[in-house]
Amino acid sequence: MLESPRILVVSFDGLRPDLISRELTPNLWRLKAAGLTLANHRTVYPSETRSAFPSFVTGATPDRHGMVGNKYVDRTTLPPRYIDTSDAVLLRELDVASGGLLFSAPSLGELLAKSGRSLGVLSTNTPGTTRLFHHKAEDLGHVRLSGHFREACTPSEVLADIEAQLGPLPPAPPKIEPDRAGQDWITSAFLDYVWPRCRPDVTILSFGEPDVTSHFHGTGADQTRSIIAYCDRQFGRVLDWWDAEGRAAGVQLFALSDHGHITGHTRISVVCSLRAAGFSPGTAPGPGVDVVVVPGQVGALYLDEMDEATLARLVASLTAEPWCGPIFTRARDEVNGIAPGSFSKRLVFADHIRAPDVAFSFRTDDSDDAFGLEGGTFYDNDRRAGLGLHGGLHPKELAAVGILAGTAVPCSGATSSLPSGICDIAPTILHLLGVSATPTMSGRVLHEALALAPNLIYPREEVFEARLGDYRQILRREHVGGASYIAGGWIEC
Structure with missing residues (x-):
């Protein structure tokens, strides 16, 4: 009798699809062929x-x-407080x-546990991100391992066993240094311990x-x-295991x-611009x-006292600033926010x-950077120009x-041009395992990947517009069945 399917999801944080190539990422290229x-x-x-x-796992x-x-900003507490979700301990306290x-x-x-199955997580992301992959792992007896941070690891005895076998958790390197040791540690932990000893039904690496x-x-x-190539080599170890076993x-x-x-x-300053407009801004409630x-890099503004005026x-x-991109506020109707122009x-x-009361993206364009990569933006941080950013609505960010x-x-070396998204992964995993999805899921099962004819479904497109004086914003979405995908948002003057 065949074993029930198992799923291994390998994630590369922040990897642009157009950086996958035969030369730079031969192992991801090899997976594309398979x-x-x-x-x-x-x-x-x-x-x-x-x-x-969180959209992936929900x-x-x-x-x-x-x-x-x-x-x-958490406004359910008095006084309201600023929440940084990179903090794994804080996330546990909030839960x-x-x-x-x-x-x-x-x-x-949670859904896998209800059906008697398990989810394992191995991650070199921040401790908070590692927890968010499976924030109830300790309650369910599942494995969640960080490549650097003990506070994100559970169960403690599994971590102790792996450290005895592989050596201690490597310290997180300074952010200016690419993280190689952590990628190596979690890959070895999966291949040498988690798979042979724990064999989760679903694993996130x-x-x-x-x-x-x-x-x-x-x-x-x-x-x-260089770090893309290094991660691809670690992935190559996984791919060799997959081919062999x-x-x-x-x-x-x-x-x-x-x-x-x-x-x-x-570089711009949102705080300085709002102060010049007569507001008293701060980076935390006070x-x-x-x-x-x-x-x-994505604008989130919380008013101390909310009123429409x-x-x-x-x-x-905001719309008067040259750096401001699309703006969103609470709904007046399905398209327009309660603030004019939003x-x-x-x-x-x-x-x-x-x-937030006001969510906005910085204005972007299709200019090429010094490396020939498309996509430029205004930004608000203390770093120099020319560095990578994300958070907004440029198609290359999305x-x-x-x-x-x-x-x-069944399709080897095939490509599907249908819109799809990160919300579709969990429904597809549950479908493969015979577990029912929940009404909260907005994603769909990726039937085009599970069929021999992947491009016989036709998407639908919508384009929306909002104006305030010379400010004109555009948003484009695509739909496949009941699933919706944001394709991009931008400003036209």
């Missing part, structure tokens, strides 16, 4: 890691799972304090690169290309990324702060109780890697 490439695969908005990976957009950004409602939707680990190196050196820089054991192998990168070309500007004034001040947050599936291979994927 399976099906999702050529129109996208992430969610905001295109940030700790919104995207099969839902941020309005449904509640991780509205890498950082947000316990909320009665298990850190996510507003059930996640893959997440390389936290090339994201960090892109942020500090540039998306096409030599250092970034995993495929015959019924393992379906998926390769993903959570978002792409574009390049910052012009006395005298009337609008919180959450730090990051102040909101309209805030949006008008879109409804519903259009980008970002309308959650934790969501573009994500999607490659599926295994016995369930």
Whole structure:
């Protein structure tokens, strides 16, 4: 009798699909030849890691799972407080304090456990991201391992066994240095311990690169290309195992990324601009702060006292800035926000109780950077121009890697041009395992990857527009059946 299928998902944080090549990533290229490439695969908005990976494991957009950004303001507490989701200990405290409602939707680990199956996680991302892959692993007795951070690891006895076998967790390197030791450690931990000893029904192996190196050196820089090649070599070890053993054991192998990168070309200050417009901004709630500007490459503004007149004034001040891209506020209707010139947050599936009063992206363009990579943007941080960024609505930020291979994927070397997205992965995994999806899932089963004719379904496109004076914003979405995908958003003057 054949074993039940098992799934291994390998993720490369921040890898642009157009950086996969025969020369730079021969092993990912090899997987493309063995399976099906999702050529129109996208992430969610905001295109940030700790919104995207929760969308992966819940099969839902941020309005449904509640991780509205890498950082947000929690206004359910008095006083409101600033939340940084990179903190694994804080995330655990929030989940316990909320009665298990850190996510507003059930996640893959929970659904698998209810059907008597298991999810294993090995990750070199931040401790918070590692926890978000399976935030209830310790409650369910599942394995979750960080390549660097003990506070994200469970069970402790599994970590102790692996350290006895492989050596201790390597320390996280300074952010200006590519992370090689962590990628090596989690790959060995999977091949030498987690697979032979634990054999989860679903495993997530997440390389936290090339994201960090892109942020500090540039998306096409030599250092970034070097760490991409290094991660691909680690993936090659996994692919060799899969060819020798995993495929015959019924393992379906998926390769993903959570978002792409574009390049910052012009530095600005949102705080300074809002102060000049008559507001009293700050980066966290506090006395005298009337609008919180959450730090990051996607704009998130929380008003101390919410009223439509102040909101309209805030949006008008933003639309007058040359650096401002698409803007979203609470829905007036399905398309328009309550502030003139803004879109409804519903259009980008970002309308959650934790969501900011004003969400915006920085203005982007299609310029090429110093490495010949398309996509440029204004940005607000203390780093030099020319470095990798993400969070917004440029198609290169939204573009994500999607490659599926295994016995369930009959098309070798094929490409599907259908729109697909990170929310589709969990429903597809559950379908392969015979586990029912939940009504909270906004993704769909990727039937085109599981069929011999992947391109016989036809998508539908929508284009929306909102104006305020000379400010004109455009948003494009695509649909396959009941699933919706954000294709891009931009400003036209």
